[in-house]
Amino acid sequence: MRMLVRLVLGLIVLKAAVANPRFSRQVDLDTYDSANYDEDLNHLHLENHDIDDYEDSVIEIGTLTPPDYSYPVPEASLEEEALEEEEEVPLKPQFIPQGSDGSGVLMGPDTQKGMPTCLLCTCLGGSVYCDDLKLDSVPPLPKDTTHFYARYNRITKINKSDFAFMNKLKRIDLTANEITSIDDKAFTGLPELGELVIRENLISQLPALPETMTLIDASHNSISSRGIHKEAFKDMTSLLYLYLTDNSIDYIPVxxxxxxxxxxxxxxxxxxxxxxxxxxxxxxxxIRNALEDIRLDGNPINLSRTPQAYICLPRIPIGDLI
Structure with a gap:
């Protein structure tokens, strides 16, 4: 009978263990012998001791004082630094002598209007633009001027002093002013002058020009044959363009x-x-190959009367043939 009771209790315990894993683990722990428990406990104590030693070593390393990189600066270096700061001086614009009279400043010499030329006009590199400013005379120019434009103004006369000592001047354009006279030596002292445009003025006398000319445009003036120097263009070995349209010229200036x-x-x-x-x-x-463009239209000349005059030209002149 006692045996039967134990068998029934064992079956109940087994059934409960299968149904509940926690219960199974609890039974395992209950049946765990004390000898094994003590041995594991001693082993666990040893491992904890090793971990404590490792943590102590980590803490010991982590608490090392970082090196000091703020090195002291010698007093001599501080003194030199202060001296350099005292020696620093702000830059100031340098005045550059310019203009035909040599008294100009950075913005060009002063004009009669009480302001520098490069404030009154527009200066870009060596070019000076004074167009349509109602000027009645040529303003003093910076000495490094290479191209001068003063179109559509009220300039009435060109003096010798207007372009004196302008050794770099290459082009002068005075289109559409009211110029009636030009000093005969106004342009002869310009060693680099190559282009002169004085069209649409009231000029009756063409001034003497340097041999360096490549372009001369004096159209729409009142120039007569008497107003052109004898053999005026003979020595201009670089002359390419000669425009004398709408004047009072009686013959071709040879x-x-x-x-x-x-x-x-x-x-x-x-x-x-x-x-x-x-x-x-x-x-x-x-054969004169270079001269390809001759305009004589609007003149009272009959080109057909002088056919031998064109046999060396690549093209005959434009004009009346009747």
Whole structure:
């Protein structure tokens, strides 16, 4: 009977263990012998001791004082630094002598209007633009001026002093002013001058010009043949363009340099032409290849009367043939 009771209790315990894992683990712990427990406990104590030692070592390393990188600066260096600060001086703009009289400043010499040329006009590099400012005279220019434009103003006269000592000046454009006279030596002292534009003025006398000229435009003036120097263009070996349209010229201003490409003489008073005006009658092999553009339309000349005058040209002049 006692045996039967134990068997029934064992079955109940087994059933409960299968149904509840926690209960199974509890039974295992209950049946765990004390000897094994003590051995494991001693082993666990040893491991904890090792961990404590490791933590102590970590703490010991982590609490090391970091090195000091703030090195002291010698007193001599501090003194030198202070001296350098005292020596620093702000930069100031330097005044540059400019202008035809040598008294100009950075913005160019003062004009009659009481302001520097480069404030009144526009200065870009070596170019000075004074267009449409109602000027009645040429303003003093910086000495390094290479190109000067004063179009559509009220300038009436060009004096010799206006461009004195302008050794870098290459181009002058005085289109559409009221110029009636030009000093005959106003341009001869300019060693670099190559282009002169004085069209649409009231000029009756063409001034003497340097041999360096490449372009001359004096159209729309009152220049007569008497107003042009004898052999005025002969020595201009670099002259390419000569424009004398709408003047009062009676004849073609010969001799003309072989370098000439364009000659515009429209609407003048030219009535006749010599056969040697362009060609060399003593040398029929002479060919003037450069001169391709001759305009004589609007003149009272009949080009068909002088056919020998064009045999050396690549093209015959433009004008009346009747």
């Amino acid at each position: 001799p003309l340099p072989d370098s000439l490409r364009s000659l515009h003489l429209q609407r003048n008073n030219i009535q006749m032409m010599h056969e040697d005006t362009f060609c060399n009658l003593k040398d029929f092999n002479y």
